[in-house]
Amino acid sequence: MLKKRILMLLGLFILVGTLTACQSGSNNGRSITAVGSSALQPLVEAVGENYTSAHSGNFINVQGGGTGTGLSQIQEGAVDIGNSDLYAEQKKGINAKKLVDHKVAVVGITPVINKQLAIKNLTKKQLIGIFTGDITNWQQVGGPDRTIVVINRAQGSGTRSTFERWALNGQSSLQAQEQDSTGMVRQIVSSTPGAISYMAFAYVDKTIKTVSVDNIQPTNKNVETNRWPIWSYEHMYTRGQPKGLTKDFIDYMMSDSVQEKVVGKLGYIPMSQMKTTRTLNDELHITK
């Protein structure tokens, strides 16, 4: 009886031992962790997979968690890369001086509405009216007699900050329904009559409808020239200058082959395509 128990205990130790050995075995190669923005996550995941298959023995762990998580984790040095939709300077509680910014792509954000609404265009004034609660019925903007249902992203979300800054001229949106992921927003806008929200171009599909603002279409071309001003950089922050695998991976991310092939395919806009740059203080420079 006792022998059996000792054997079992030994077995357990061996099992735990082998499991942890597997873990340390992978450390013979190199691995880094990138955490943060869910808007950037699909891109980093795809590029990370490509990188791993091209350079065996190197692992890129990608996790979501949101812009706030990404920035606070990189500030604490808990991860190697912090993904963010915002400049670190724009987030409260982050000391941006310690961090190095790598802008890896641009993402355009567009208002989206429920498909049943026969609305193609909203003026900026109407858009602001809708999101600040002054306009509450689609009739007021030339639509059917239906209550407007505003769906927001969670407070502090990078997409929401960008939308409020560039589409609502810096005014904050009214208290309304909030969702913490773009996927949920899309699902709810597609199934709720009269719903309006906003999301990154990459997430737009046939179940919902985009609207143009002041007769400008939400397209990549218009983002590149800044005719469509609702866009933001996607940042990968490192603590100090990147070293080792972190540097290699960010270089790979910025390489022409990735920027041209992967970034565009996933619905982001490559940095090289941008004909304008925007500084932290929202100054616009035309580069091409």
Next chain:
Amino acid sequence: MHDDIKDSLLKKSRATRSEQRGRIISLTCTAIIVLIVVSIFYFVASKGLATFFSNKVNVWDFLSKSIWNPGSTDSHGSPQAGALPMIIGSFGVTLLSAIIATPFAIATAIFMTEISPNKGYKILQPVTELLVGIPSVVYGFIGLSVVVPFVRHTFGGTGFGILAGTFVLFVMILPTVTSMSVDALRAVPRYYREASLALGATRWQTIYKVVLRSATPGLATAVIFGMSRAFGEALAVQMVIGNAVLLPHNLISPASTLTSVLTMGMGNTVMGSAANNALWSLALLLLLMSLVFNLLINKIAKRGRI
């Protein structure tokens, strides 16, 4: 001089040693569990109380104001952390779902124990066990694609709100309340029923006046257990309640619960900031509420024994 008998009397026997070993192992495990619980409490409390001590939010304002925007400050310079909408939302869905679930659960339990102990039990027992095992995200997804449109078509509004949350939670806590009610009814001694029937009471009179009455503390425990589950449920409720930090006007206007705001905000705030601390305060409130539920259950159990 060597004395075997003396040795065997003075030295610890094998059985004693193994008993001591067992004692040490179980004491260590208990100590670790207690340590973990204490450290969780300490961690949540220290983070949650920071809102009141370092960010200078008034506790009363936190409980009674309805503007939730902890990232920005009000005219007095303290963060706008009014948790009343979430508190109302949480208690709303919890109480309503418990009110709806209780009659169903008790009726099912009576059927399973008193009316059809064999067949009913054989069918309903696996069914309730199955319901317990369904992950909450599945309930939430069903809620989003079935309950929300149903509420929208039947009652109007967007479909998101306390009512949809209540329906989803009702299904979620039903199995818990049912199986605990079954246990409570089974604990009623057989001779109570026999005595009642021997006095000429009908089956219904026996159930209503004897079985249910003597099982009341157990049934109350079952309901409170269900309530504490409903109060703590995050994902499924978050998917159907709409997550608007507004005081609910009615049951079909979008609302929010403590848990839904917590899970939504965590990823978007920075550790140590006022917005993050405010979320920890919500977590502390949840922890305290579950403590209250536990104390209630204890108290009822004690009263039931006397």
